[in-house]
Amino acid sequence: MGFNDHTDEEFNDFLNQLIDMGHLEDAALGITKLVISKGEGLLSEKQRYVFKKEVLEPYTKAACDRCSSSIPWSEMYDAATEHGLCNYCWHVTSKDD
Numbered sequence: 001m002g003f004n005d006h007t008d009e010e011f012n013d014f015l016n017q018l019i020d021m022g023h024l025e026d027a028a029l030g031i032t033k034l035v036i037s038k039g040e041g042l043l044s045e046k047q048r049y050v051f052k053k054e055v056l057e058p059y060t061k062a063a064c065d066r067c068s069s070s071i072p073w074s075e076m077y078d079a080a081t082e083h084g085l086c087n088y089c090w091h092v093t094s095k096d097d
């Protein structure tokens, strides 16, 4: 999944989740709030670099560890911070029920 082929709403929900959970601070926090309110297109080159290095790279995954499917933004937070899997694989591998 490229970083631009997402719906803004799901992407913004994901960014809000990072903020709510306290993952971001300083420049990364300010830039992420800017992206939520104005969109990525408004970032300067330097801000875009910080956003990529401190937000996207640490907190997103290109693909599920198990099936290599791309992970939708709605599932990205759990995949990147918890189990590394898409929702489907997570349910398959966690046999609680």
Ligand SMILES: [Zn+2]
Residues within 6 Å of the ligand: 064, 065, 066, 067, 068, 069, 085, 086, 087, 088, 089, 090
């Ligand atoms: Zn998967």
